[in-house]
Amino acid sequence: MSGSIGAHRINRRDVQPTLDDYITKVLKPFPGFQSCDITGSYNAGTKKDHGDIDLVVYIDAKDIKKLKKDFKSYLDSLPDDITIPFLAGKRQGDKAQLFGAIVTCGFPIHGTTDPVQIDNILVTTRNDAAFQRSFLNLSAQKQALFQGLV
DSSP states (O other): OBTTTTBOOEEHHHHHHHHHHHIIIIITTSTTEEEEEEEGGGGGTOOSEESEEEEEEEEOOSOHHHHHHHHHHHHHHSOTTTSOOOSSSTTTTOSEEEETTEEEEEEEOTTSSOEEEEEEEEESSHHHHHHHHHHHTSOHHHHHHHHHHO
């Protein structure tokens, strides 16, 4: 088990096909969806598996607070075989959680029914998407240094 929702680790080779499924089944039907990009440790290319998939999701919207609530509600409304109820944690049985700028859900790893945790970092402009991608692709040490300096 991995992540805060009790999902499974995902082999590196399964990340892209799982993301392709997620885009088709979850993101494209959501109003205003523009693009998404994997961010974080996956881009370093050094790990054979991952505890979650971190995505920067650009959705054309005016109000980020409303967008986060609407997106969480949308994830909650999808069938259980698309957004899988959490297997463990404080929100066991829930299908989505909102924590700061991140909306988390469980989604089946391509070709299985085993869920992987997907962290959706929602942004409402292309510039925010580019910034989040570049910042989150930094090592944890560099992120902490920049945050400390700010």
